[in-house]
Amino acid sequence: MRAFDGTRVVVFGLGGTIAMKSAAGGGVTPLVSAADLVAGVPGLADTGVAVEVVDFLRVPSASLNFTDLAELAAAIDAELAAGATGVVVTQGTDTIEESAYLLDLTYAGPQPIVVTGAMRNPTLAGPDGPANLLAAILTAAHPDARGLGVLVALHDEIHTSRRVRKTHATSAGTFASPNGGPLGYLVEGVPRLLNHPGPRLTVPRPPSGASPRVAIYTATLGDDGALIPKLGGEVDGLVVAAMGVGHVPEQLVDPLAELNARIPVVLATRTGAGSTLTGTYGFPGSERDLIERSLIPAGWLDPLKARLLLRTLLGSGTGRAEIAAAFAVAGGRLPHTRWPWA
Template sequence: MPEPSSTPARRVVVFGLGGTIAMTSTAGGGVVPALSADQLVDAVPGLADTGITVEVEDFRRVPGASLAFDDLAALAAAIQARLVAGADGVVITQGTDTIEETAYLLDLTHHRPEPVVVTGAMRNPTLAGADGPGNLLAAVQTAASPDTRELGAVVVFADEIHAAARVRKTHSTSGYTFVSANGGPLGYVVEGHARVLNHPTGRTTITTAAEPRPVEVALVTMVLGDTGTLLRAAADQCDGLVVAAFGVGHVPHRVVDTLTELAAAMPVVLASRTGAGSVLAHTYAFPGSESDLLGRGLISAGFLDPLKARILLHHLLSGGHDQADIRAAFAQAGGYTRPDQQTDHADTVMQTVQGATRA
């Protein structure tokens, strides 16, 4: 008989938050999140054969759309406690509606090397071809892999591994809804193993305030013929604003004065509504162009899409950071300042985790 392995089993903690992956039918029709995290894990074929020790925490049972910042703060603290206690990685199962936002918030606040893996399902367990068990198995295998350390939070879906800062939900029903338009997936789960093919050059993490303050950050998308009605409505209701602008960072000339006033009163971040690519800085020069708006005090989101930009701005404002801090954080997180160019001022705001480099 073969000698038993002296290598201890990898230990992964699964946090269940609800969502489609945990939904079952109701008597009146439709599905609701009702399955426990234990039930989800028990229903995964082949998980017991991986040799990975899986612990379970039934954390929430809500739709993804109902998750809030308080839920994520509590989750981040619970993750930290489990990792300090020796877990090799964690998996979060939740609704896909907000995965691209929750994963990025967890990434911003995760300073340790162990992987934090977020997954879910597009087809609930009552449907033929439910994708939850396969996604959960791949997520656990990714969380247990030594090769995914130092990547921060990632989203694992349809056997693809995506960086939290890049991933977006792009289809309302497809099982292949999650994509990373800027850079592609980090790797894939192949025959039960996480295969990481590329690493980010770095990622931005920001220390969480001991007592975060409640803030309101709005996201307003520019549309054809926009006259600024929604922007003006945000003036007295918000602590910060993200503008999802046309193309490389353009808005109608009619809203320029409104944005100028808003930028003088609160942080206003300029992002692109396109879903890929970066806001530019100095290519166009007409009123409402990117160079015009940045000159009026708006802050570039760089490569961050509007949803990620809102998460970053919310986290910074809730931590009490000022305009200078916010500009420094966006310059780095948006891809316009390399980690080795970080200023002393920026270093007081954030910590940067360098990505490993492979030939």
Template sequence: MPVSSEAVMAPVRRVAVVGLGGTIAMTATPGGGVVPALSAEQLVAAVPGLAEIGVDVEVVDFRRVPGASLTFDDLSALADEVRDRCAAGFDGIVVTQGTDTIEETSYYLDVRHAVPQPVVVTGAMRNPTLAGADGPGNLLAAILTAADPTARGLGCLVVFADGIHAARRVRKTHTTSTSTFRSPDGGPLGYLVEGRPQIVNRPADRAVLPDIHSRADVRVGVVTATLGDDGTLLQTVAHRLDGLVVAAFGVGHVPATWVPPLEQIADRIPVVLCSRTGAGPVLVATYAFPGSERDLLSRGLVRAGFLDPLKARILLHGLLAADADSKTIAAAFAAAGGHGTPDDWPYPTTATGQGTHRAQP
């Protein structure tokens, strides 16, 4: 059968698969249990049908650690690796890692990824020793998404169980389910359909931090509001931090006992107000009692908008690492949290994509 000139001229898509470890790369130990042991090359070799999709895959055995053990130093080095691979002409990057921290690492990459090539993060809930292991299917779907032109410009994505999620929306919602990753605010961006990514929900903008050498010694903590908490833990940890994220009740409420210490802490370091519920925004003006969102924002706390506590911590860490002042931090959260305008983002946009627009929730 003759090959068409169109097929001959079609360029081969190139995707780099960067392995960090996690459940997708785990094998059994003699003493029981599983640990990260498989290389990125072994993961790719175990994917059925990969050779038939017409994508040139190159592997990078970057780390072999559980997702829970990844550090900001690891992620900084990973962001550099992604940047170098994109500069070398790859059409997309796939990162395989443990699911424990995918919702954080993906957003870390997203706010540092200023070029059009997609970065796709995936993993597995069922390790390779189990019947029905989901790693090979997730990896194939991630490679197909990273190689497809429809994913360009979407930043960092999480592909899992044939769903395509924006890094800034996605959350891990179940400890064991293979469909654990969901996007409560806005839904998934699309799905894999017969081996092709179908984007049905394309955000208009996204936020990218400037590409600068940043501080590595920043500490940002998360404290969750709970029934009857008198604020002792809050006061104990705050003096050790450079920034604080409060995972508040509902639309942004805390116990009245928290108000004085939070006001004092906000005078010293940035304090970002989020909701612990898992979906929906922090409000600004509905409630007025002590400890309400209106009260706390008037005392200097920063509204996170649609960003959940884990995403807010990643963004605040990045801003502080870049030596952002309080005005810059407030503007950045207005844009990235979805309650500002594109012009609120405090960093300039350039022809190379450094800088940003607002991230729609």
């Protein structure tokens, strides 16, 4: 008996580089169906996994939106309720770190959901799509992946959606988890998990039609803060991608404090790794100064993840105190027992 006999994995194709081929006008575009992607994976038939496909979308991932992902989440729920062992989502790598985390925020089921893609399209020598898709299917079928939420599998590495980031524009090894490393690896076709991502943290799924606008504002050298009041009138929440451990130019302090009196403002670090601090520095514009003005520190969450958490919380009707508590837990400053939801 083969290792994965009796397992059933549903592959949802969303497009992206993994599904691209040459177009008449030049360049590549997502034209390959999910069925053709699966059919082109060497060795898949020998694994014993029964694979079903859903040709959900064919778009570059930069064009995915919140409505697409809400509909995808509902479709995934239906397949898992019907008995699927796990689900794989293929999409473009531009937004994998965002879409995977967004799915994870409202998914509480035990079956694995694994997101994958490719950096080298099928027209190039050595496309990585088939290997990545095989790794994702095997991970979704493996019992050790149960209970871990939404995972990301590329380049024979398995990452939790909470930590994974795209770190290089073109490298096949672009995905990394700077804060903690990958959960495991594919070794001889078998997922080997070496560490655990910690307790699951899920949020009530926002009702259909909820569409709060949350922006990211990057603090930069010489910034005078003049744009912040203008931006504040257009959004329901703001994430500041701050310098270092949570610092901004002094000129930004008053505009951010005034904005935070009207909408939640979250303080994240733009560095790509590490946590915001809460009490080390005390100058105007330091993390301590901003937190004393009630800005919400994001902890280990990078600006992209912080934006998605804040948007989901706002869409669910969460109040300011619960938003602050959620970021304290998700950002690693409080234990999971303080999470506002069961």
